[in-house]
Amino acid sequence: MSLTEPTALAEGAEAEFMYQYESTMPPSTRSAFGVTTTRIGGGVALSMRRDPTGYWSKALGFGFGEPVTRDLIDRVIDFYRAEGSTGAVIQIAPAALPPDWEDIRAGHDLRPGSEIVKLWCPVGDFTSGETAMRVGPVGPGDAEEWASVVLRGFGMPEEGIADMLVASVGHPDFRPFGVWDGDRLVAGANLFVNGEVGSLNTGSTLPSHRDRGAQSALLAARAKEAANAGCRWLVAEAGRPADGQSNPSLNNMLRAGLRQLYIRRNWIWRPETP
Numbered sequence: 001m002s003l004t005e006p007t008a009l010a011e012g013a014e015a016e017f018m019y020q021y022e023s024t025m026p027p028s029t030r031s032a033f034g035v036t037t038t039r040i041g042g043g044v045a046l047s048m049r050r051d052p053t054g055y056w057s058k059a060l061g062f063g064f065g066e067p068v069t070r071d072l073i074d075r076v077i078d079f080y081r082a083e084g085s086t087g088a089v090i091q092i093a094p095a096a097l098p099p100d101w102e103d104i105r106a107g108h109d110l111r112p113g114s115e116i117v118k119l120w121c122p123v124g125d126f127t128s129g130e131t132a133m134r135v136g137p138v139g140p141g142d143a144e145e146w147a148s149v150v151l152r153g154f155g156m157p158e159e160g161i162a163d164m165l166v167a168s169v170g171h172p173d174f175r176p177f178g179v180w181d182g183d184r185l186v187a188g189a190n191l192f193v194n195g196e197v198g199s200l201n202t203g204s205t206l207p208s209h210r211d212r213g214a215q216s217a218l219l220a221a222r223a224k225e226a227a228n229a230g231c232r233w234l235v236a237e238a239g240r241p242a243d244g245q246s247n248p249s250l251n252n253m254l255r256a257g258l259r260q261l262y263i264r265r266n267w268i269w270r271p272e273t274p
Contacts, residue, residue, distance in 0.1 A: 006261055007093050008064045010118050010235040011043075013199040015061025017174075017192035019044040021164055022056065024171060029163040036083050041065055041072045047083040052157050057088040063096020070104050077108050077269060089113065090267040105267060113266035115240040117250055119258040123198070123231055126223040126257045129216025131179065133186070133209075136221070138176040142185060143169040146178050150188040153204025165202070175229070177221045179205070179214040187214035191222040198226025200236040203249065215252050223256075234258065 022030075023037045034049030035056075042065015048056040059076045062068050073090070080088045090110060098104070138146045147165035151158050168174040168190060179187035189203030200222050205214045223234055238250035240263055254260075 006120055006233075007095050007118075009197050009233060010120055010261055011061050011064065011093050011096075013192065013194040013197045013235050014201075014237060015044045016194050017190075017199050017201055018046060018058065018060065020171060020173065020192070021168060022046050022048070024167050025164045026167060029160050033160055034083075038079060040075050040079065045076050045079045045088075047080060047085045047088065049084055049086070052159075053161070054087070055156070056161075057085055058091060059088060060091040062092050068092055068096050068098050068101070068104075070100070070107070073104050073108060073110075080269065081271065085271070087268065087270045090269060091116070091264055092267070093118070093264055094262055108269060109272075110267040110269055113268045116237050116264045116266065117240045118235070118237050118261045118264055119250075119253050120233055120235045120261045121258045123223065123227045123234055126220075126234060127255070128220040128223070129213060129252070129256060130220070131213035131217040133212065133214060133217070134180040135177065135214075135217045136180075137225075138169060138178045138188065140169060142178060143176075145185045146176060146188045149178070149185050149206060150202055150204050153187065153206055175222065175225050176202075177218055177225075179209075179217060181209060187218060189215070189218040189222060191225055193226065193229045193231060196230065196232040198222065198229065198231035198234050200226075200234060200253075210248075215249060216256065219252060219256050235261075 022035055036047045038045050043061030045059040143166045147162040169176050173193050175191040177189055178185050186209040187205035190201050192199040203218055236253055241247040
């Protein structure tokens, strides 16, 4: 495997699960939130004009189908301008950034934002975690409760966004899991199977049930499912904590055997104000 192949696999899996989340939203919800998705230069660009969170308008997966160039970024920004977007996050792996990136980003006033830690490991290197609570797959009957728990765990509003997560429960490439304390769903996460790559994403726990092993158990359940689906690699992402601070999700992933692959900067685009 070449040095760039893990990066291409990790970026490709993330771009695809984000594309599928937003592309398969119910049509009425897509219309209400002003959602448009497209593929550009081997990556994806996702626009949610009426996003209540500021999270879902992003462009990623670039640098592997074609190089990152001024023309490519021009096309991405043109898409957001045409959609009337109030802003977007552009995510490019450091290995895919061109030598003239500073000039390209300055031309569109792309400003540095937070950083994401990208992680990966062979499926066989993963170490299982445990919890006393029940862990299992989420079916259609639990879809709405699962979506509610995930969004509340993230502190995101449920209206509309929950419809998007619910739609993933029936998607052939998503494998959602939950944790129950008795009959109550208290944590949730998703697995996206992208060929030989299993992307561990969308994991959150209600504040009342944190520090009880739910996330470690969800990681283990999804890793097992990825292996059963024929995946050879696991990938994930977590926010890089500020100096002197800690990200429990990142710590759980590292303890489970995932390894840091690289740190990726978010680049923030905002339209020019008149």
